[in-house]
Amino acid sequence: MDATSHHVDNKARFSQPSQPHRAAFGPDFPFGFDQWISDPSGTGAIPVERHGSEVAIIGAGISGMVAAYELMKIGLRPVIYEAGRIGGRLRSEPFSASPNVVAELGGMRFPVSGTALFHYIDLCDLETVPFPNPLTEAAGSTVVELGGEAHYAQTLQDLPPLFQEVAQAWNDSLENAANLSKLQTAMANRDAAAVKQIWDPLVAAWDDRTFYDFVATVKPFADLSFRHREVFGQVGFGTGGWDSDFPNSMLEILRVVAAGFDDDQRLIIEGAEQLPRRLWQHEPDRLAHWPDGTSIASLHAGAPRPGVAKIARVDDGKIAISDRWGETANFEAVLVTTQSWLLTTGMDVEEDLFSQDVWMALDRTSYMQSSKTFVMVDRPFWNDIDPETGQNVMSMTLTDRNTRGTYLIDNGPDKPAVILLSYAWASDAMKVLTMDAGQRAELSIETLERIYPKVNIRSHIVGEPISVSWEADPHFLGAFKGALPGHYRYNRRMHSHFMQSEFPDKQRGIFLAGDDVSWTPGWAEGAVHTSLNAVWGLMNHFGGSTSPTNPGPGDVYETIGPIHLGG
Numbered sequence: 263m264d265a266t267s268h269h270v271d272n273k274a275r276f277s278q279p280s281q282p283h284r285a286a287f288g289p290d291f292p293f294g295f296d297q298w299i300s301d302p303s304g305t306g307a308i309p310v311e312r313h314g315s316e317v318a319i320i321g322a323g324i325s326g327m328v329a330a331y332e333l334m335k336i337g338l339r340p341v342i343y344e345a346g347r348i349g350g351r352l353r354s355e356p357f358s359a360s361p362n363v364v365a366e367l368g369g370m371r372f373p374v375s376g377t378a379l380f381h382y383i384d385l386c387d388l389e390t391v392p393f394p395n396p397l398t399e400a401a402g403s404t405v406v407e408l409g410g411e412a413h414y415a416q417t418l419q420d421l422p423p424l425f426q427e428v429a430q431a432w433n434d435s436l437e438n439a440a441n442l443s444k445l446q447t448a449m450a451n452r453d454a455a456a457v458k459q460i461w462d463p464l465v466a467a468w469d470d471r472t473f474y475d476f477v478a479t480v481k482p483f484a485d486l487s488f489r490h491r492e493v494f495g496q497v498g499f500g501t502g503g504w505d506s507d508f509p510n511s512m513l514e515i516l517r518v519v520a521a522g523f524d525d526d527q528r529l530i531i532e533g534a535e536q537l538p539r540r541l542w543q544h545e546p547d548r549l550a551h552w553p554d555g556t557s558i559a560s561l562h563a564g565a566p567r568p569g570v571a572k573i574a575r576v577d578d579g580k581i582a583i584s585d586r587w588g589e590t591a592n593f594e595a596v597l598v599t600t601q602s603w604l605l606t607t608g609m610d611v612e613e614d615l616f617s618q619d620v621w622m623a624l625d626r627t628s629y630m631q632s633s634k635t636f637v638m639v640d641r642p643f644w645n646d647i648d649p650e651t652g653q654n655v656m657s658m659t660l661t662d663r664n665t666r667g668t669y670l671i672d673n674g675p676d677k678p679a680v681i682l683l684s685y686a687w688a689s690d691a692m693k694v695l696t697m698d699a700g701q702r703a704e705l706s707i708e709t710l711e712r713i714y715p716k717v718n719i720r721s722h723i724v725g726e727p728i729s730v731s732w733e734a735d736p737h738f739l740g741a742f743k744g745a746l747p748g749h750y751r752y753n754r755r756m757h758s759h760f761m762q763s764e765f766p767d768k769q770r771g772i773f774l775a776g777d778d779v780s781w782t783p784g785w786a787e788g789a790v791h792t793s794l795n796a797v798w799g800l801m802n803h804f805g806g807s808t809s810p811t812n813p814g815p816g817d818v819y820e821t822i823g824p825i826h827l828g829g
């Protein structure tokens with residue numbers, strides 16, 4: 263892939279006429295977030311006398327930034343607190359040897375069905391290119407190496423029959439158990455009733471069951487050998503190996519495939535972190551209350567406030583936010599976007615601010631761990647052709663060895679390139695937790711040298727490697743949520759928390775958003791949806807409402823919101 267010569271207009275992606283476009287329209291809450299935020303009538307309005315009221319936003323990741331942007335547009339004043347750096351888990355770390363070349367430590371591939379996220383990507387004029395996932399044209403070639411045997415392929419058809427049997431069985435099992443193509447069509451058609459008709463019974467059927475249970479019991483997958491199951495876990499289809507997800511609730515996986523998140527993913531050329539950074543600077547065309555040229559940055563005199571240490575209700579009903587340096591300010595409303603464990607371990611949060619049911623949900627959240635190790639190389643040498651085989655000397659690589667997934671990021675023929683030597687989750691990520699970046703790079707290179715004995719990877723490396731373990735970072739404690747069986751009710755409590763009209767006063771005014779609250783954790787699109795739910799909740803909290811021609815998420819939540827499971 264040549265990232266410089268294959269720039270595409272993001273909007274062009276949506277202009278192929280034949281089929282309705284894949285969209286993350288539900289399935290739990292089939293609401294058109296992209297339509298709500300792009301409608302010419304705007305998201306809504308608050309009474310003029312509330313203009314300029316401050317809302318504290320804890321966290322400057324994409325959820326906090328989207329909420330700040332939309333709240334500013336309706337005339338509120340977002341006040342962002344951030345403990346680390348703007349971007350959160352959209353973190354593009356520059357290599358010291360060439361600051362224009364980045365390692366994508368968090369989100370790196372964005373499915374085009376994530377139409378709310380792409381609304382902001384387009385707004386910020388960020389260019390994207392296809393992500394070099396396994397067996398895609400963008401990757402060029404893929405090597406699948408399992409049990410010491412390497413297979414070189416450009417498409418699935420180049421792999422031995424066993425891989426095709428696995429792919430076919432996966433698709434057929436999804437049809438059998440989840441009516442997948444009908445569900446996807448209903449989502450693409452934005453037919454909320456049809457989506458709910460298919461999805462809601464699946465929630466009850468699969469909330470108690472793991473992903474592994476699915477591949478072990480649903481036919482035709484269940485009729486295949488253990489080896490097929492193992493290969494599926496190691497290679498997966500779409501984005502790579504999936505056995506790290508085997509203990510999670512099957513609902514997590516069904517949502518990913520239904521929303522098309524494992525397909526047609528794009529890389530943001532300048533780095534994913536540019537999205538929250540550009541939103542921070544962006545001056546909207548239409549603003550209530552604020553003068554033209556206002557941006558979130560200008561409302562903050564250039565920098566967010568420090569990390570939050572304490573959240574407490576004060577006598578006049580406001581919520582006091584104390585930062586880590588001891589400064590306290592009172593707000594009528596607060597939006598928390600951090601990972602939910604941090605409400606118990608990273609901040610001193612007054613217990614009465616949430617019901618015990620919500621605390622239970624926040625604390626039961628289960629995280630996936632994730633490690634990534636990158637090196638910068640002098641050029642995309644993998645495009646060289648081995649004269650003996652006629653094949654690329656190195657390829658995107660999936661393996662059962664410790665590296666698991668190796669991704670090759672080509673920034674153009676005359677630019678340094680990047681190798682994501684190892685992208686691993688869960689126990690594979692934990693294996694390297696105690697190692698520094700150099701040790702991790704060494705371990706990964708030794709593995710790749712076994713797969714590619716003729717290639718001298720080391721001779722191309724420039725500068726120092728970069729590595730991350732999100733679970734080792736005190737501002738995160740994990741990479742992203744991975745809901746376990748039985749967690750649907752917890753997720754629903756967090757997700758519906760923006761609907762506060764029935765809450766006692768002591769629990770009102772504090773809102774939740776972010777990856778933990780999302781139905782599709784590990785995907786920025788889902789985090790954006792929760793942020794927009796919170797925007798509706800906050801607008802309502804300040805006495806505002808949406809336009810009758812452009813209802814918002816809270817206006818339709820009772821009708822098409824996620825189903826209740828009893829108990």
Ligand SMILES: Cc1cc2nc3c(=O)[nH]c(=O)nc-3n(C[C@H](O)[C@H](O)[C@H](O)COP(=O)(O)OP(=O)(O)OC[C@H]3O[C@@H](n4cnc5c(N)ncnc54)[C@H](O)[C@@H]3O)c2cc1C
Nearest residue numbers: 321323324325345350351369370371570776777784785786
């Ligand atoms: C390894 C990895 C790979 C991923 N891959 C993809 C992908 O390919 N595609 C995709 O779409 N998504 C991906 N994601 C998910 C995506 O990155 C997240 O959904 C999204 O970035 C979450 O944004 P957020 O605003 O909800 O949370 P965050 O980005 O976590 O923002 C929360 C912010 O709160 C801050 N904070 C913490 N404590 C405090 C405090 N006490 N006071 C103030 N601030 C505080 C944190 O520093 C952070 O900046 C990936 C995530 C990870 C970790």
